[in-house]
């Protein structure tokens with residue numbers, strides 16, 4: 001792997017053990033988007049998935065259009081402000097021009113008028129960023145997943161989750177409800193204010209290096225888990241880290257949740273001695289219910305043997 005990618009990899013671990021918690025922190029660089037050296041390759045992959053599997057990758061409820069436009073506003077503003085050599089935005093009242101210099105594309109449209117853009121607003125802007133974009137709307141005193149563009153899910157389904165409440169979405173996570181984490185996180189989200197964004201990291205392991213690991217295609221990629229051995233674990237298994245960012249959108253009172261997925265082969269992780277030691281201890285100590293939920297249990301043993309071999 002390129003050194004610069006290793007340097008910027010969002011390594012997620014702290015301490016000697018991992019437990020579920022609300023690990024959200026206030027953002028220091030308040031951009032909803034990051035651009036990495038894999039930009040062109042991943043945008044191509046995203047657009048292919050969106051064109052070939054539209055129901056799997058984009059879902060919305062009709063009442064979200066206003067919120068979707070707000071997301072377009074936030075994301076285009078961030079692209080132009082944080083990446084001025086790659087993107088530009090000109091606003092003249094509702095008459096906007098957005099330029100993607102990396103892809104040589106420019107769009108002139110009327111803000112708020114869907115007939116002037118080629119896709120629904122969230123789908124339109126999502127085709128210019130590596131992040132998946134989820135729009136949560138507050139209604140009936142709760143937070144609902146009412147729109148999303150999702151090409152790189154870690155084993156979940158947007159079509160299945162559309163319209164669901166925050167707690168329903170997190171229902172499959174073992175211990176979440178029992179420890180009242182779902183309630184505490186929901187309260188935290190409902191209190192979030194515009195202008196004070198938060199971010200967190202989530203991690204899992206993958207047998208393989210596919211970004212598009214949707215629930216719908218589990219039969220294609222899930223079987224790789226059975227092929228992990230002590231010998232091939234370094235190449236086959238990948239640490240998958242999601243950088244997740246949360247922005248309150250003041251007009252719709254929705255929340256934009258952006259997910260940027262990074263993959264790192266375990267052999268590259270093991271090349272960093274501190275990471276190797278820490279990851280080995282965390283994986284060895286990981287409670288069974290978390291290993292099961294994250295889909296690691298099937299190959300935890302051969303992976304631990306591989307890591308131990310690297311440590312000695």
Ligand code: HEM
Pocket residue numbers: 020021022023024134136145155156157161169170172173185189200202203204255257293294
């Ligand atoms: C508000 C936007 C959010 C959305 C749309 C969202 C969505 C999801 C989804 C779809 C899953 C997978 C559930 C499944 O197995 O079917 C998940 C897992 C999870 N979520 Fe969220 N989430 C959000 C915010 C948060 C926040 C703020 C936290 C803070 C701690 C959090 C913590 C977790 C954890 C710990 C998991 C389990 C992940 C794992 O073990 O790999 N989520 N979330």
